[in-house]
Amino acid sequence: MFRLDGKRALVTGASGGIGGAVARALHAQGAAVALAGTRQAALDQLAAELGERATVLVADLSDAAATDGLVKEAERLLGGIDILVNNAGLTRDGLVLRMKDEDWQRVLDVNLTAAFRLSRACLRGMMKQRWGRIVSVTSVVGHTGNPGQANYAASKAAIAGMSKAIAAEVASRGITVNCVAPGFIATAMTDVLNDEQRARIQGQIPAGRMGTSEEVAAAVAFLASGEAGYVTGQTIHVNGGMAML
């Protein structure tokens, strides 16, 4: 079940914890993967670890031309894209009263606008081949909110709305569009939280622990599979019961 042999996947933010785990999971299921990110060294290392069926693409997703170029290059290298995983994301936390326009805009540009551009660019080929999977990694805070993350929460909630709209547009073409919303996952992004924040959040998780990147990746791999063809416009929450939505 859930094999991805012969499928070609583009994973953004592949140099990060969750992105790396997603790339490994799709690759383990048989997919060829294009690893996109900003940190070449980390991407090269991951590609070397995966061996065959892995290529590296360095791109800055805040740049519109680079985003379109990324899809073209991935299609050229892989011969097409069957699976797009919008995983790249960043935070610029701060209370709204002190949040600068540039911190708002930067988060929206990379987390939301890039996901839109990548989805649009990939849909062309997916429509032609009558098969496609778009999976975006969002966040529990897009659904529950979180103080200090107005920009991040907005970007993640927006992806969920956008995904539903795209899902409705392209469902008749064998393309599904879904989200995976991780809760508190142990990654470099959560390492910046202080002990008090960590303890507070962990106390809200019925599972009593942080999740792992692999647990998020498993949900992405499921949504990318042929077996998930009738699941579209949905969000799978991977949060240890932190928010039951």
Add this chain to the structure above:
Amino acid sequence: MSDVAERVKKIVVEHLGVEEAKVTENASFIDDLGADSLDTVELVMAFEEEFSIEIPDDAAEKIATVKDAIDFIGKKQA
């Protein structure tokens, strides 16, 4: 038949999976050839690619029949 007309018809046949005989100049993509709104967008994109032209949204909206497409592309290329 002009070269443009032939290429347009070929794209329509391929994209909509309809018989060539049905793709007459007066055939409407939606009413006669069974296209949905997404198909018409795909067709316009295919025309843009095939003829290396840009078809703005307001012009695309007016392309309802095979002849509309042939005329528009013919004018663009002239």
